Amino acid sequence: MSIQFITIDKKHYLPLLLLADEQESMIDRYLERGDLYVMNDEANPIAVAVVTDEGNGVYELKNLAVIPAYQRKGYGRQMIEFLCRHYADVCHTMLVGTGESRQTVSFYKNCGFKYSHTVPDFFTCHYDHPIMEDGKMLKDMIYFQRKLSRLCCHSLSERTDALVNALVELWDASVRASHHFLAEEDIRRLIPFVGEAIQGVETLLVMYQDSRPVAFMGVENRKIEMLFVAPDCFGNGFGKQLVRIAIEQYGVCYVDVNEQNPQAEGFYRHLGFRTFERTEMDGQGNPFPILRMKLEN
Incomplete structure (x- = not known):
């Protein structure tokens, strides 16, 4: 077409x-x-x-x-x-x-x-x-x-300190508004890992309104490794747009979700993902159960 x-x-x-x-x-x-x-x-x-x-x-x-x-x-x-x-x-x-x-x-x-x-x-x-x-x-x-938002795919060389810091701040605000099971000390402990993940993930997609990042997603090995939206943009469809791009353009079929974040689990389930495995710990060994989800045909 x-x-x-x-x-x-x-x-x-x-x-x-x-x-x-x-x-x-x-x-x-x-x-x-x-x-x-x-x-x-x-x-x-x-x-x-x-x-x-x-x-x-x-x-x-x-x-x-x-x-x-x-x-x-x-x-x-x-x-x-x-x-x-x-x-x-x-x-x-x-x-x-x-x-x-x-x-x-x-x-x-x-x-x-x-x-x-x-x-x-x-x-x-x-x-x-x-x-x-x-x-x-x-x-x-x-x-x-x-x-409306403008979408950019940032290569590894384009991930400046300023960009990474802006996305970590977005992550911080988004997590505080949605991951209510995390304590303040949990959030502070995770921040260095988030910055490293943003720097190193294979594909980094960022949505902008004007020059301000309002959402970002990391994709690697057909899996959504991270997806966060600025709190004042919740409900604007940015997350759904990113997931559709991940599926249609990057062949994504996997995502991990915190079990204690039922809104996220429902969001991905609505888009066709289903839980196939549960773990007691997250990737950093913290006692936050993870639901591993796979896209159904």
């Missing part, structure tokens, strides 16, 4: 755009000022998206449509991930508005979007006919937002 940026003759793709927004006059309000992208299967367009600049670092996904024969095969998600990576350097938030359709709302939530706000009576006021979806007449526009 390839994704193409379209600058001329945008109305050529009107039949696809109408799949997501069934009134042409509404499409006209954003199509020319927006960026149009088309996903092609060889020479055949199968999906479209329109993104507009709403100012102050906010962009909006105005239209996203996949032709029926290609729906429920992951192409809509692929388009969203492409757009979020593409716009991460120029904006901090991607908005999307949709009707109150359970299926559509679930799709955007699964793509990392969170509820933002509601515009009452949007569909009844702006469309010249009732808009029906899942047998229900749409009334309000429900907006969701996703905070």
